[in-house]
Amino acid sequence: MIDKIDFKMFRSLLIGGYERLSSQKEWVNNLNVFPVPDGDTGSNMTLTLKGGLSGDGNIVENSLLAARGNSGIILSQFLKGFVDAVNHKDQIDTRDFAIAIKEGEKTARNAIRNPVEGTIITVMKEASRCAIQSSRREGDFIRLLENIEKAAKLTLKKTPEMLPVLKDAGVVDAGGQGFVYILEGALYSLREHNLENDIVPHISKRLHIWKTLASIENIYRIRNLLDIGNHMVKIWQNRTIGMDLAWERVLSLIKNRKIKTIPALKQFARRLISVWERKIEYKYDVECLVRGENIEKQSLEEEIAPLGDSILVVDTPSLTKVHIHTNEPERIFEICSRYGELDDRFIEDMEEQQHEFITAKQDTETEIHQKVIIILPGDGLCEIAKSMGAEVIKSSNPSTKEVLEYLNSEDFHFVLPANGDAIPASLQALKCSKKSGVVIPAKTIPEGMSALLAYNPELEPNENEENMKEAIKRVKTGKVTISARDAQFGEVKVNKGDIISIFCSEIKVHKSIKEAVFELARKMEGEIFTLFFGIDTKKEDAEALLVQLKKEFSEKDFELYYGGQPFYQYIIGAE
Amino acid sequence: MIKIVTGDASDIPEDAVKKYDITILKHPLYFGDEEVTGISPEEFYRRVKEGEMPRTALLPTGLLVDTYEKLDTDTILSIHLSSKMSGTYNSALTAAEMVKDKVKVEVFDTGLTTLGQGMIVLESAICASLGKDIKSVKSKAEEVKSRVxxxxxxxxxxxxxxxxxxxxxxxxxxxxxxxxxxxxxxxxxxxxxxxxxxxxxxxxxxxxxxxxxxxxxxxxxxxxxxxxxxxxxxxxxxxxxxxxxxxxxxxxxxxxxxxxxxxxxxxxxxxxxxxxxx
The missing domain is CATH 3.30.1180.10 (Hypothetical Protein Tm841; Chain: A;domain 3)
Incomplete structure (x- = not known):
């Protein structure tokens, strides 16, 4: 139990918070839609905290000097209120800590000209309320921080309900998320645990999918996109509070029949896109320091207020920091210079930032990785499939459990049964695993191989699915085998040991393997015939047969590969 | 009138080259140490099929400088193959800088090669032949690049x-x-x-x-x-x-x-x- 902390320990909590935030800053950046979708909240908060922790130990002044952006300055004010409340003590208990958080929240709130609920300020408020309540019974810092973190997360989750722009954009508040990460990091530094980093679903990538949804006409592909949405929700839910809440929302709206038509669905997508792409009213983020004693903060604030929004004017005894979103940077500097000596002027073109943010090309790390898994019964077939980039399950008819073992990643899986009997197990496995993917219903080995060839890692999962399913239709399959038992197929009577050819559920008895293969070569249509010979067929015999085939059917193209499958002497694909 | 310069990594119909007065520079080409720049396709592919290993080099800056200076125009659009595939784009930038007192050269990265690059060259040349200014010709090139x-x-x-x-x-x-x-x-x-x-x-x-x-x-x-x-x-x-x-x-x-x-x-x-x- 930790019942007291000193300044050194407080600092190490803050370092924990900084480390967590800094490792998650891209995540926070990609939530940043309010007040301006410019994707820098995480970076700004990180810079602020880093500034506070470096230098001579004056956390308050250093963090203010380093503070960038709305959320950065709000965070620096939180630190100011917090530190001022405990500065006179060598050690503090949970009660002092809770009061300090309350003071931090108050100072931060007071700095904002027009506080908006549903942002970091709301998360701070609920965190401090919980801190006060919880500190009445909890003397242990770990328990206290656990409660605070829980309350903060709960509030964060509600931010879209409080601030409609967040709901439309399908995200929680970025600054609030940043604050939660700081609490998380602080808590985990007490527990001495490490947290895994989250994979960042970049906004540009997400918008791309929404844009596709807004523009396509094909109902089949829309369904497929929704599957991808489902997949993303699954990934993100496991890791942290849902990132793209819009997917969760749209999926539940469909489920509850609130969205019933494709146009309504597209309308939803368009609305989301328009929030991220909306035109910014005030183009520049302008910040500066005003140095001097007794600066009239109030009057400065009043003077710049008509020129923009997101105004923050905050101070320490020796300097004042000004932050505003405006279209007239020079006028702001001119006004500020009348109050004191200007320093550290900063102008950022947020329109440009926004453009880069929502159109940025992302590295492959953020793409949905795809994986093809094919079920094949022979070693030769497996080798061929591997050479074409698939993962292979060597089996004639695997159990659900066997398939399940291959569905172990966050990838989007394409399962190719290559065997009609293996389709149910494949479907069942995908369902049980709750992993994302689709079963491509290839019923034969040539169908499986064709589907595999049609796969292209450069394409989106829905395009691949379409191409692979198309590929299946292009290929026809014939088989040659020796009957294992006596049987009657319609008119055809087959005895055990008979050589038979099977094509399109038509079964024929032959005098020789050669005759069976020739029969298939005659019946099946296609330019190219691919023969896979089985484990019981000699390579020399297969090669001799190939020569004869080429001679007899000179207008057709034949290829021979060792398949190694049991039961079937030859499996032939024609396309 | 704006003149178009490119390299033979772009494939363009021959009559268009003449009609629109496109300057095509030849990339150096070698079999081993033997330089065969300008070799006929027939002979080239025959030797490749016989197993000889060819290689190419980027367009030399000097050649580009000479070409830019000798063309009878005050503005040139120099269109080249993907800068991720070849250093030619950079050579052209250097050359453009070197001649900037005599002639204005804009360098364009097609991000493509062969037929794709050829399409951009062709369309830009048609646009230039209509007497359009450099801004229009460049934006034509951009437009084609975005669609081709x-x-x-x-x-x-x-x-x-x-x-x-x-x-x-x-x-x-x-x-x-x-x-x-x-x-x-x-x-x-x-x-x-x-x-x-x-x-x-x-x-x-x-x-x-x-x-x-x-x-x-x-x-x-x-x-x-x-x-x-x-x-x-x-x-x-x-x-x-x-x-x-x-x-x-x-x-x-x-x-x-x-x-x-x-x-x-x-x-x-x-x-x-x-x-x-x-």
Whole structure:
């Protein structure tokens, strides 16, 4: 139990918070839609905290000097209120800590000209309320921080309900998320645990999918996109509070029949896109320091207020920091210079930032990785499939459990049964695993191989699915085998040991393997015939047969590969 | 009038080169130490088939400087192959800087090669021939670049692989079944377009893509360049079936320049198309 902390320990909590935030800053950046979708909240908060922790130990002044952006300055004010409340003590208990958080929240709130609920300020408020309540019974810092973190997360989750722009954009508040990460990091530094980093679903990538949804006409592909949405929700839910809440929302709206038509669905997508792409009213983020004693903060604030929004004017005894979103940077500097000596002027073109943010090309790390898994019964077939980039399950008819073992990643899986009997197990496995993917219903080995060839890692999962399913239709399959038992197929009577050819559920008895293969070569249509010979067929015999085939059917193209499958002497694909 | 300069890594119909007065510089080409720059395609592919290994070099800055200075114009658009594939783009930038007191040279990175680059050159040259200013010609080049697609079928990827320019196309290597690898370009680099088993499947796949782009750009007509290394049979078939389905503004079939053939090998063929209108 930790019942007291000193300044050194407080600092190490803050370092924990900084480390967590800094490792998650891209995540926070990609939530940043309010007040301006410019994707820098995480970076700004990180810079602020880093500034506070470096230098001579004056956390308050250093963090203010380093503070960038709305959320950065709000965070620096939180630190100011917090530190001022405990500065006179060598050690503090949970009660002092809770009061300090309350003071931090108050100072931060007071700095904002027009506080908006549903942002970091709301998360701070609920965190401090919980801190006060919880500190009445909890003397242990770990328990206290656990409660605070829980309350903060709960509030964060509600931010879209409080601030409609967040709901439309399908995200929680970025600054609030940043604050939660700081609490998380602080808590985990007490527990001495490490947290895994989250994979960042970049906004540009997400918008791309929404844009596709807004523009396509094909109902089949829309369904497929929704599957991808489902997949993303699954990934993100496991890791942290849902990132793209819009997917969760749209999926539940469909489920509850609130969205019933494709146009309504597209309308939803368009609305989301328009929030991220909306035109910014005030183009520049302008910040500066005003140095001097007794600066009239109030009057400065009043003077710049008509020129923009997101105004923050905050101070320490020796300097004042000004932050505003405006279209007239020079006028702001001119006004500020009348109050004191200007320093550290900063102008950022947020329109440009926004453009880069929502159109940025992302590295492959953020793409949905795809994986093809094919079920094949022979070693030769497996080798061929591997050479074409698939993962292979060597089996004639695997159990659900066997398939399940291959569905172990966050990838989007394409399962190719290559065997009609293996389709149910494949479907069942995908369902049980709750992993994302689709079963491509290839019923034969040539169908499986064709589907595999049609796969292209450069394409989106829905395009691949379409191409692979198309590929299946292009290929026809014939088989040659020796009957294992006596049987009657319609008119055809087959005895055990008979050589038979099977094509399109038509079964024929032959005098020789050669005759069976020739029969298939005659019946099946296609330019190219691919023969896979089985484990019981000699390579020399297969090669001799190939020569004869080429001679007899000179207008057709034949290829021979060792398949190694049991039961079937030859499996032939024609396309 | 604005003059267009490019290198022979772009494939352009010969009559257009004359008609629009396009200056095409020849990339140095070697078999071993023997320089064969300007070799005829027939001889080039014959020697490749005999097993000789060709290589190319980027356009020398000096050659570019000379060319820029000697052209009778005050503004040049110098259009080159993907800067991710060759240093030529950078040579051109350097050369442009060196001649800037005498002639204004804008350098354009097509992000493509061969037929795709050729399409951009062709359209820019047509625009320049209408007496448009540099801003319009450049924005024409940009517009074509944003729409043009090139797809190449390359039975033997080893030429590209050895050159280190295959990029993500490596995913197409190593198949133990006979396939025809197809590539396209994205962001100035090669990416897989697909794997097919027969030429007719390759053609179908290309036509599918054209259909998609046609719809995407709400296009009305197509401008098409078809190219082959040694055998024009497939290009003829492809031309026939494209003409059947799409309204064609212009279509040319060319033999790919040796400097491109170095990387694509003797079996290669392909298409670039530019969906117009809409």
């Amino acid at each position: 697609k090139m797809v190449l079928a390359i039975p033997d990827l080893n030429f590209l692989h050895r050159s280190g320019r295959l990029g993500k196309g490596k995913a197409l290597l190593g198949a133990m079944m006979r396939i025809i690898p197809m590539i396209t370009y994205s962001g100035g680099e090669i990416v897989p377009f697909g794997r097919v088993r027969t030429e007719s499947q390759a053609m179908e796949k290309i036509k599918d893509e054209i259909r998609k782009d046609f719809a995407k750009f709400k296009a009305e007509r197509l401008k098409v360049l078809l190219g082959y290394a040694t055998d024009d049979k497939i290009c003829q078939e492809l031309e026939e079936s494209i003409r059947e389905e799409f309204s064609i503004e212009e279509l040319h079939t060319l033999q790919l320049n040796p400097v491109v053939g170095v990387y694509l090998g003797p079996g290669a063929w392909g298409i670039s198309y530019y969906p117009m209108g809409g």
